[in-house]
Amino acid sequence: MDRLYSNAADIGKQVLVSGWMFQKRDLGGVKFFLLRDRAGKIQVTLKKGNVSDALLQQFEGLGREDCVSVTGTVSASKQAPGGREIIPEEIKVIARAESPLPFETKEQIVSGLDIRFDYRFLDLRSPKVQALFTLKDAVLAGVRDYFSSSGFVEIHTPVIQAAGAEGGATLFPLIYYNKEAFLRQSPQLYKQIMMASGLDRIWEIGPAFRAEKFHTRRHVSEFLSIDTEIAWIESEEDVLKVAEGLVVHAIKHAAKQARAALDELGAKLAIPELPFKRLEYDQALSILAKNGIDLEWGSDMEDAQEKVLGQEMLKHGHEWYFITKYPTKVKPFYIMSDGKYSRGIDLANRGMEIASGGQREHRHDVLTKAFLAKGLDPAKFKFYIDAFRYGMPPHGGFAIGAERLVQQIAGVENIKECILFPRTPERLVP
Secondary structure, three states, X not given: OOEEOHHHOOOOOEEEEEEEEEEEEEOOOEEEEEEEEOOEEEEEEEEEOOEOXXXXXXXXXXXXXXXXXXXXXEEEOOOOHHHEEEEEEEEEEEEOOOOOOOOOOOOXXXXXXXXXXXXXXXXXXXXXXXXXXXXXXXXXXXXXXXXXXXXXXXXXXXXXXXXXXXXXXXXXXXXXXXXXXXXXOOOHHHHHHHHHOOOOEEEEEEEEEOOOOOOOOOOOOEEEEEEEEEEOOOOHHHHHHHHHHHHHHHHHHHHHHOHHHHHHHXXXXXXXXXXXXXXXXXXXXXXXXXXXXOOOOOOOOOHHHHHHHHHHHHHOOOOEEEEEOOEHHHOOOOEOXXXXXXXXXXXXXXXXXXXXXXXXXXXXXXXXXXXXXXXXXHHHHHHHHHHHOOOOOOEEEEEEEHHHHHHHHHOOOOHHHHOOOOOEOOEOOO
C-alpha cells in the first residue's frame, strides 16, 4: 500500500499514513493520538472492542515524536481534528525519540532561537516553521515565474571571486590554491559584464556572504540574493518598474499557492498597488527631521531611522516605497552619478530595506574615474573594466534579499527564522 499524507486520507478508505506521534490521551475506554506529517495532523483512535488488545498495549509505549506508521481505515468523527480519524489495524514504531526532548514541540513556539537552531530538524516539525518554508518556496517560485514570463535568462556566476563588488572589510577571504580569493558579496560585477554579451535581460538567485558583525533581526552572514540586470535602459525608472513588478508578482503567487501556510502564520497579506511611491532622499530627510531626527546630508540611514521613515510612509498608505536620488558619495562606484546625486535606489517595506540598485555607469572613462574617487585600484578590476572598453550599453539592475522579502511577507520578527540553517558571527553549525 502506498503511503498517503494525512490530508489525502479519504473517509472509508484503507490507508497507510506515516509521521510523528504528536500528542496522546487516554480516556479509559477510548485512547487516541495525533499523528503529524507535512500535511497536518490526523487522529488515530483506539477503542476497546474495535481494535486488538495488542494495539491497546502498544499505545501505552508510544512516546512524543516517535516515528510511526499507521495502517487502518478512515472514519468520520465530529470530535477529531478535520472531522476524520483512523481506526488502526497496525501500528509500527519506526524509530523512538529520546526523552526528554531538547525542547517541547507544541503548537505555539515558546523556545528560544538558539536551542531551536541547535536542534533545527526538531524545530522544523512545527507547523508554523514548516509553513514559513512552504511560503518561501511559493515566493521564490513566483520570482522565477516572473522572470521566465518576462523574457529574462537565468545565469549562474562564480561564488568564489578574486575581488568584491563592495570592497571593505565585509569580505570572507579564503585560499584558492596558492592565491587569496573571497566568497562573493554579490554577483554585481559579473552580471554587469553580461550586459556586454548580448544577453541583455538576465537574473540569478544564489548565496551571498557578508562578514558583518551585526547582531540584529535583519542581518545574517549568508543569505539568498535575487539579482537582475537589464540593458538598453533610459534611466533608473526602468529598473524601478521591473523591481515593483517582480515584488507584486511574487506576492500574488504566494497568496494563491501558499494560502494555508499564510493562514498558519497568521500573516495578513495585501497585494500592493502599482506604482510604488517614489521618495527622494532629500524628502526622506525632511520626514525624519519632522520626527526629531536630524540626519546629516550625505549620510546613509541606520535601522532605527529607516523604521521611523517606514512608520511615516505607512501613515500615508505607502507600505512599499522607493528611495531615489541618493547622494553620490553613499553609493558604490558602479552607480551612475549626476554630480551631487546618484541614480541609485533602494526599495523598502515598512522600514525594512528589501532591495538596492539603480542605473550603472556604462562609460569606460567615467567608470575608471569613479574607481579612483572611491580609492580603488582599477588594475585589480581589469576583468570587469575590460567589458566596458568594447561597447557597453546603458544598463541597470537591483538585488533583493530573498529572506528579507519572505520575512516581511510572513510578518516574522527575525530573518534567521527564514533560513534553514542560518549563519551568523556566532553560528557555524548545524
